Amino acid sequence: MFSKACEYGIRAAVYxxxxxxxxxRVSVNEIAEEIDSPVAFTAKILQQLTRSKxxxxxxxxxxxxEIERTDMDTVKLSMIVHAIDGDNIYVGCGLGLKxxxxxxxxxLHDKFVAIRTDLKKMLESTSxxxxxxxxxxxxxxxxx
Amino acid sequence: MFSKACEYGIRAAVYxxxxxxxxxRVSVNEIAEEIDSPVAFTAKILQQLTRSKxxxxxxxxxxxxEIERTDMDTVKLSMIVHAIDGDNIYVGCGLGLKxxxxxxxxxLHDKFVAIRTDLKKMLESTSxxxxxxxxxxxxxxxxx
DNA sequence: TATAATTCGGACAAAATTATCCTTTATTTT
DNA sequence: AAAATAAAGGATAATTTTGTCCGAATTATA
Numbered sequence: 001m002f003s004k005a006c007e008y009g010i011r012a013a014v015y016x017x018x019x020x021x022x023x024x025r026v027s028v029n030e031i032a033e034e035i036d037s038p039v040a041f042t043a044k045i046l047q048q049l050t051r052s053k054x055x056x057x058x059x060x061x062x063x064x065x066e067i068e069r070t071d072m073d074t075v076k077l078s079m080i081v082h083a084i085d086g087d088n089i090y091v092g093c094g095l096g097l098k099x100x101x102x103x104x105x106x107x108l109h110d111k112f113v114a115i116r117t118d119l120k121k122m123l124e125s126t127s128x129x130x131x132x133x134x135x136x137x138x139x140x141x142x143x144x
Numbered sequence: 145m146f147s148k149a150c151e152y153g154i155r156a157a158v159y160x161x162x163x164x165x166x167x168x169r170v171s172v173n174e175i176a177e178e179i180d181s182p183v184a185f186t187a188k189i190l191q192q193l194t195r196s197k198x199x200x201x202x203x204x205x206x207x208x209x210e211i212e213r214t215d216m217d218t219v220k221l222s223m224i225v226h227a228i229d230g231d232n233i234y235v236g237c238g239l240g241l242k243x244x245x246x247x248x249x250x251x252l253h254d255k256f257v258a259i260r261t262d263l264k265k266m267l268e269s270t271s272x273x274x275x276x277x278x279x280x281x282x283x284x285x286x287x288x
Numbered sequence: 289t290a291t292a293a294t295t296c297g298g299a300c301a302a303a304a305t306t307a308t309c310c311t312t313t314a315t316t317t318t
Numbered sequence: 319a320a321a322a323t324a325a326a327g328g329a330t331a332a333t334t335t336t337g338t339c340c341g342a343a344t345t346a347t348a
Contacts, residue, residue: 001145001233001260004306007240014251027324041307047326060315061323077252089145096151097286107158107275107284108221111266116145118262122255131251140251142241148336171294185337191296204345205293291348301338308331318321 006084009045011035011142013080016055016065017072017132018142025064035142045084052083072129081123090120150228153189155179155286157224160199160209161216161276162286169208179286189228196227216273225267234264 002010012031019026028046032039046065050057054075055067067075081089093100094112102109134140146154156175163170172190176183190209194201198219199211211219225233237244238256246253278284 001238001256002240004240007238010252011239011241029324038307040309043325044307044327050325057325058315059313059323059325060317062316063314063324065325094145094151095155095286096146096148097155100285104285105283106286107278108154108270109284111270112145115259115263115266119259122259126252126255134251139249140253141244141248142239142250173294182337184339187295188297188337194295201295202345203293203295203343206346207294207344209295289348291346293346294344296341296343298341299339301336303336304334306331306333309329311326311328313326314324316321316323318319 002081002089003085005041005045006081008035008037008042009049009084010077010080011037012042012046013049013054013067013075013128014131014135015142017067017128018135020066020068020072021132021136025058025062025066027064031065048083049080052079054080054083067128069129072132073127075128076124077126077128077131078120078123080128089123090116146225146233147229149185149189150225152179152181152186153193153228154221154224155181156186156190157193157198157211157219157272158275158279159286161211161272162279164210164213164216165276165280169202169206169210171208175209192227193224196223198224198227211272213273216276217271219272220268221270221272221275222264222267224272233267234260 012035015031015035016026028043029039031046032042046055046057049055055065057063057065093106094108095106097106100106100109135142156179159175159179160170172187173183175190176186190199190201193199194209199209201207201209237250238252239250241250244250244253279286
């Protein structure tokens with residue numbers, strides 16, 4: 001569904017949010033360690049998330065990644081996915097046809113659009129805060 | 145969503161079904177031409193579909209690919225996807241965690257499972273015949 | 289029986305994705 | 319000011335996916 005990069009990106013963002021709720025700023029090394037991802041690759045992904053304003057980075061000693069409490073509400077899963085995978089998930093025909101639309105639909109068009117609309121709704125309505133708080137309360141898990 | 149190979153595979157299978165409804169057996173060249181896909185790569189995919197009994201192949205002159213009318217009903221989209229992409233779509237955590245299940249769910253678990261269940265239902269309930277007949281009647285399109 | 293048409297199968301090539309390494313830049317602390 | 323720490327960025331490598339090529343096997347037809 002998501003690319004590996006996107007999976008790491010979501011996990012990383014959720015971890016940053018969780019730690020920011022505790023008032024902690026976290027380093028790439030800690031993030032990669034905690035979400036069980038390759039460090040250098042994760043660093044690249046964090047750069048993308050920083051450039052697209054999903055999280056915030058600070059250089060130098062005591063630096064690292066963080067996200068403000070209010071941003072945890074405005075940042076939706078859809079933004080993270082878009083920052084890393086672009087609009088691949090939203091755009092295009094399920095069967096890979098260039099010209100596929102309501103007027104000239106592929107055989108799977110309607111059924112595919114239905115699923116994708118649900119996915120889109122889900123991504124657009126799920127905030128980083130929502131994901132982080134489940135972890136905080138111990139309802140959900142990120143490691144392994 | 146699906147891999148390129150899978151997209152080609154579905155389009156190819158639907159085209160074979162459509163032509164079989166007309167009593168025609170079709171060659172790799174014709175299929176690739178009609179569904180606008182790379183010939184040699186399509187040949188590989190047709191081999192997979194043949195091995196997994198989604199379609200039937202005949203060697204030699206007048207040979208080609210075909211599918212029996214009754215099989216168009218039993219062959220569901222899910223079988224094609226499984227033959228080419230394996231169980232990637234069905235199995236595994238949305239965030240790529242190895243251990244993610246109802247007991248120890250990742251933060252996205254429930255929402256992800258919901259979407260995937262819908263996708264699964266759609267794939268398992270959509271037959272090749274259904275896809276082919278839309279084309280036949282001119283309601284849907286495969287080219288381009 | 290020879291020829292031609294077709295799928296099958298293996299080896300290879302190109303492109304995209306995933307992943308690593310190392311240097312530079314910014315910033316805090318000593 | 320120097321040293322140390324952490325992100326940023328560029329170059330490169332490994333792996334997977336996508337795609338090509340070519341010879342072998344099969345079979346209908348002349």
